[in-house]
Amino acid sequence: MDAFKRKELITGGFMLAAGIAYLLATMSLPRKSFIDAAFVPYVLAIFMCGLGVLQLVFGFRNAPAADAPADDKKGEVSEYGTVIKTLALIAAYIATLEPIGFPIVTAIYLYLQFIVLTPHGQKIGHLTYAITAIVSAIVIYLIFRQGFDLMLPSGVLNI
Incomplete structure (x- = not known):
């Protein structure tokens, strides 16, 4: 596995882990209705998890071209x-x-x-x-x- 792919996967893993941790912390907030103080944290946590998953998926799919120069x-x-x-x-x-x-x-x-x-x-x-x-x-x-x-x-x- 090359360095580019490893960086992408590590970034995606950290984003997904942070999203899950944020989602778990958000679940401890009291809910009064659908739109309340916990609504935006739920939306942010879901987006963080989604971005982490997308980063992992694209990290597995994409790799730099073989003729691309190394780190500049x-x-x-x-x-x-x-x-x-x-x-x-x-x-x-x-x-x-x-x-x-x-x-x-x-x-x-x-x-x-x-x-x-x-x-x-x-x-x-x-x-x-x-x-x-x-x-x-x-x-x-x-x-x-x-x-x-x-x-x-x-x-x-x-x-």
């Missing part, structure tokens, strides 16, 4: 850079969420994360990224504030 060290370095940039963005997001506010910080975070996740060699669509980030932040804020009646930090906007 340059690709690994860029992946580590992406992970480090993402972790830095998350840390900055958490640090600035309370004082600046959810809508502004979320829009900035999403915009910068879109740039970080843009593949090398592909043109960065600044306008598209900015519009998507702003609209997403506003929609998420309104869903939580108006739909779920949950307060998110509004920061300097005072809304």
